[in-house]
Amino acid sequence: MYSFILANRVLLGIGSWFADKKDEFYMNFIKEDRYMYLVNGLWMTLRITFFAVLLGIVLGVIAAIVRSTHDKTINEMRPGFGKCLLIFFNAIVKLYLTVIRGTPVVVQLMIMYYIIFASSTNAMMVAILAFGINSGAYVAEIIRSGIMSIDNGQFEAGRSLGFNYIQTMYYIVIPQALKNVLPALANEFIVLIKETSVSGYVGIMDLTRGGDVIRSRTFVAFMPLIAVALIYLIIVVIFSKLVTVMERRLRNSER
Amino acid sequence: MSADMNNDIIISVEGLSKHYKNKAGVIYALDDITTDIRRGEVLVIIGPSGSGKSTFLRSLNLLERPTEGTITFEGVDITSPESDINKLRQKMGMVFQHFNLFPHLTILDNMTLAPRKLLKMSDYDATQKALELLERVGLQDRADAYPSQLSGGQKQRIAIVRALCMSPDVLLFDEPTSALDPEMVGEVLDVMKSLAKSGMTMAVVTHEMGFAKEVGSRVIFMDEGKIIEEGTPSEIFDNPQNERLQSFLAKVL
Ligand SMILES: Nc1ncnc2c1ncn2[C@@H]1O[C@H](COP(=O)(O)OP(=O)(O)O)[C@@H](O)[C@H]1O
Ligand SMILES: [Mg+2]
Numbered sequence: 311m312y313s314f315i316l317a318n319r320v321l322l323g324i325g326s327w328f329a330d331k332k333d334e335f336y337m338n339f340i341k342e343d344r345y346m347y348l349v350n351g352l353w354m355t356l357r358i359t360f361f362a363v364l365l366g367i368v369l370g371v372i373a374a375i376v377r378s379t380h381d382k383t384i385n386e387m388r389p390g391f392g393k394c395l396l397i398f399f400n401a402i403v404k405l406y407l408t409v410i411r412g413t414p415v416v417v418q419l420m421i422m423y424y425i426i427f428a429s430s431t432n433a434m435m436v437a438i439l440a441f442g443i444n445s446g447a448y449v450a451e452i453i454r455s456g457i458m459s460i461d462n463g464q465f466e467a468g469r470s471l472g473f474n475y476i477q478t479m480y481y482i483v484i485p486q487a488l489k490n491v492l493p494a495l496a497n498e499f500i501v502l503i504k505e506t507s508v509s510g511y512v513g514i515m516d517l518t519r520g521g522d523v524i525r526s527r528t529f530v531a532f533m534p535l536i537a538v539a540l541i542y543l544i545i546v547v548i549f550s551k552l553v554t555v556m557e558r559r560l561r562n563s564e565r
Numbered sequence: 566m567s568a569d570m571n572n573d574i575i576i577s578v579e580g581l582s583k584h585y586k587n588k589a590g591v592i593y594a595l596d597d598i599t600t601d602i603r604r605g606e607v608l609v610i611i612g613p614s615g616s617g618k619s620t621f622l623r624s625l626n627l628l629e630r631p632t633e634g635t636i637t638f639e640g641v642d643i644t645s646p647e648s649d650i651n652k653l654r655q656k657m658g659m660v661f662q663h664f665n666l667f668p669h670l671t672i673l674d675n676m677t678l679a680p681r682k683l684l685k686m687s688d689y690d691a692t693q694k695a696l697e698l699l700e701r702v703g704l705q706d707r708a709d710a711y712p713s714q715l716s717g718g719q720k721q722r723i724a725i726v727r728a729l730c731m732s733p734d735v736l737l738f739d740e741p742t743s744a745l746d747p748e749m750v751g752e753v754l755d756v757m758k759s760l761a762k763s764g765m766t767m768a769v770v771t772h773e774m775g776f777a778k779e780v781g782s783r784v785i786f787m788d789e790g791k792i793i794e795e796g797t798p799s800e801i802f803d804n805p806q807n808e809r810l811q812s813f814l815a816k817v818l
Contacts, residue, residue, distance in 0.1 A: 386630060388646055466628055467665035471679040471731060472655035481678060486669050 338533045344524050348534075351520025352541060358437050358516065359503045365442025366502070367495065370449025375479060376403045377450065378457045383475065403450075410447035416508040418444055423512040433514045437506070445502055452494045456487035492560065496553045500546050507542070517541060575735055575766055576602040576625060581634035583620050583790075594620040595631070596790035602735070607761045608768045609777040609798075612787035613813060618770040621787065622739050625768065626650075626657045639734065655683055658728030662740040664720040666712035666727070672699070673708040676727045684731070691730070698726040702756050718749030722756050735766040742773060774818055778802055786810045 339345040380400040387393045410418065422440040423433065430436055460483050468478035488495075510519035521538035525531050583595040594617045602608050610618045623629040625636060627643060627650050635644050643653050667675050676698070677691035686694070699705040702722040712720055721741055728736055738757070742750040754776050761767060761780045771777060777784055777798055784801040786794045786809075794807045802818075805811045 461663075461665075463661060463663055463665040464667065467659075467661065467667070469651075470626055470628065470654055470657075470659035471728070472651050472683050473679065474651045477682065481682065482667055486667075489669065 337528050347520035347523050351517035355517040358506050361438045362441035363499050366445025366449045369446025370453050373403045373450035374453035407447050415444045437509050452491050456491035460486050493553050493557045500549050573604040574601045575604045577637040579635050582632050584632045593790045605764045606782040607780050609781035609784045610770045616787045617790040619739050622737050622770050626654050655731050656734045658733035658736045660724050660738045660741050662744050664724045668712050671709050676730045680730050717745045718752045721753045738769040740770050
């Protein structure tokens with residue numbers, strides 16, 4: 311008899327816990343369409359990440375080509391204007407890589423927003439630039455390792471046919487290097503999606519900020535923040551899976 | 566080959582040296598090489614490993630920059646800063662020990678890339694030429710394959726016709742059969758023989774002494790960066806003068 315009462319109490323307890331959570335869920339996500347903070351935030355996060363990755367790849371390829379051209383050819387080059395230019399660009403790229411990798415991305419973002427583009431009202435554009443420039447420094451290293459991994463015989467075969475340095479890079483070396491580092495580049499997308507979570511520092515309503523806004527309205531932290539974490543996690547897991555599939559495909563196509 | 570063709574010098578090498586500096590001192594990969602290559606001739610370069618054969622061959626199209634000396638190709642000093650080496654290389658094909666086909670391109674694209682981009686040939690013309698050459702080496706059915714789908718012998722035959730697509734005046738071979746399984750050496754040498762017969766000027770670094778005897782017009786024996794002995798195949802193989810050449814031949818024959 312006592313055990314029946316006890317079980318009843320427990321069930322009632324669980325029931326009211328669920329009822330509480332249901333209310334909390336309603337308050338955090340449904341009321342006043344608060345879930346839209348997450349939806350819009352996610353959309354903003356994805357857009358910033360996507361365009362920043364594109365910019366990062368462009369900058370990274372350029373930086374990698376300058377660095378590897380310098381390292382490969384500077385000893386063989388005849389003195390002259392071209393050599394001076396290459397040394398100059400190489401120094402600039404080195405400075406870029408050192409500064410970007412040596413400072414936190416959130417500081418870079420704030421410098422871009424509050425100093426360099428202080429007059430701009432398009433925060434998303436500034437964030438894309440900041441994250442793109444940041445990502446480029448890391449992509450450069452990925453691409454450079456890709457270029458270095460291509461057998462020098464490929465390069466010599468191109469040159470022996472009469473292609474100049476740039477043509478050989480463009481038609482022969484870079485396509486193979488990019489293919490080799492495609493998984494690593496996709497990984498950069500995964501890294502960046504998480505890094506953009508500091509966008510709120512410059513007033514951008516990204517996914518993280520969206521969750522935080524809900525928290526500030528409802529004064530409950532648990533649900534909005536766990537929801538934000540879950541969304542990041544799901545996206546990252548999906549993309550990691552895609553990278554694995556891509557790696558396997560690429561390996562198979564080698565044979 | 567007519568006599569006047571034999572006298573037409575296509576590459577002239579004078580006082581060619583290449584030094585490498587390392588911790589132990591200076592390595593003389595090439596030490597004062599002087600020789601000529603005549604149009605239509607097959608020059609075979611033999612010698613022990615490390616004797617400078619590759620460095621010599623690769624200097625001819627400036628894949629290695631000589632430390633000293635001049636190389637004159639069709640009347641142009643290619644070592645001078647004013648010469649357009651990319652233009653000159655279009656006329657000097659090269660075949661490598663490890664084939665160096667472009668793995669991201671089909672066989673056809675491997676062959677037509679340079680003619681299309683450098684000679685501005687139309688897709689149609691470049692493809693026609695490539696297919697003709699593929700037929701000559703019996704690989705016309707592999708045009709759409711990728712290099713990884715071919716055997717070593719097939720890859721090297723493709724590498725040869727890829728070079729031929731540029732209609733070069735001279736072909737340089739650096740140990741073209743050394744990376745091949747023994748049963749595939751013959752098919753590559755056959756292609757080279759028929760090229761030689763068609764009058765192509767060739768400089769060949771090889772350990773295939775049978776090929777050197779049969780096809781070579783002239784043989785150079787190198788050791789320690791120098792030309793030790795030079796002559797017709799019968800002079801080199803049947804009547805070697807230098808002691809080092811004699812002991813080298815004793816080892817390889
Ligand atoms: N990049 C290099 N740096 C230093 N030494 C080199 C380099 N390339 C070749 N050598 C040296 O030059 C010599 C000739 O090499 P190589 O022309 O490759 O000989 P072979 O083709 O006859 O075997 C060797 O002693 C080799 O070690
Ligand atoms: Mg060699």
